[in-house]
Amino acid sequence: xxxxDRLDIELLGVLARNARAGIVELASTLxxxxxxxxxRLTRMTDDHLLSGFRPELDLTEIGIAVQAFMxxxxxxxxxxxxxxxLTSMPEILEIHATTGREDLLVRVATATQADLxxxxxxxxxxxxxxxxxxxxxxxxPLPYRIQPLLEHxxxxxxxxxxxxxxx
Numbered sequence: 285x286x287x288x289d290r291l292d293i294e295l296l297g298v299l300a301r302n303a304r305a306g307i308v309e310l311a312s313t314l315x316x317x318x319x320x321x322x323x324r325l326t327r328m329t330d331d332h333l334l335s336g337f338r339p340e341l342d343l344t345e346i347g348i349a350v351q352a353f354m355x356x357x358x359x360x361x362x363x364x365x366x367x368x369x370l371t372s373m374p375e376i377l378e379i380h381a382t383t384g385r386e387d388l389l390v391r392v393a394t395a396t397q398a399d400l401x402x403x404x405x406x407x408x409x410x411x412x413x414x415x416x417x418x419x420x421x422x423x424x425p426l427p428y429r430i431q432p433l434l435e436h437x438x439x440x441x442x443x444x445x446x447x448x449x450x451x
Contacts, residue, residue: 287333289441291316292324293434296334300431303337340427343393350394351377351421354407355386362412363387369410375403386417 288296291314298305298313307325311318328334343351358366363381370376370390378391390407394400400418408416 287331288328288434288438290438290443291320292328293431293438293441295321295324296328296434297431299337300429303339348393348395350397350400351424352392352394352400353419353421354388354390354392354404355382355417355419356388356390356407356413357385357415358387359412359414366410366412369412370407373403373406375399386415 294314295310298310305313307318307321311321314321325334343349356366366388367379370379370388375392375394376390377393380389381387382389392400392403394403400420404416404418407413
């Protein structure tokens with residue numbers, strides 16, 4: 285069950301387009317009271333639904349030209365130790381535990397392909413990593429997004445706590 289309603293979804297959508305928008309601007313855009321926006325942001329933050337407002341960086345524009353995904357197969361019982369070792373490496377952007385042959389899917393970024401090769405050697409030398417497969421990312425035709433999913437799931441939700449969704 286969705287813990288947010290259509291007003292929350294609209295609020296998150298406005299923030300996704302402009303995370304620097306202030307409370308008054310958000311309220312005006314949504315056609316609701318400033319206190320409503322503040323209360324909803326506070327609730328979503330307190331409930332850990334909203335964990336922050338982060339800048340979106342174009343890594344190539346700052347000189348980080350190579351991105352890749354490393355699929356890692358681990359020895360039994362080594363998940364925590366491997367994750368801890370990976371977390372200490374600044375080139376590691378994300379780590380996902382997965383099902384299937386590989387246990388982890390790791391998103392990495394480096395300035396050059398030579399740097400990527402060095403990183404791969406460093407990762408495969410971690411105790412507990414038994415196999416790796418690295419795939420270069422050429423482009424990102426669809427970057428991470430959440431708003432379409434929220435809008436799809438929220439179609440049956442009301443607008444506000446006791447008001448039906450606008451038609």
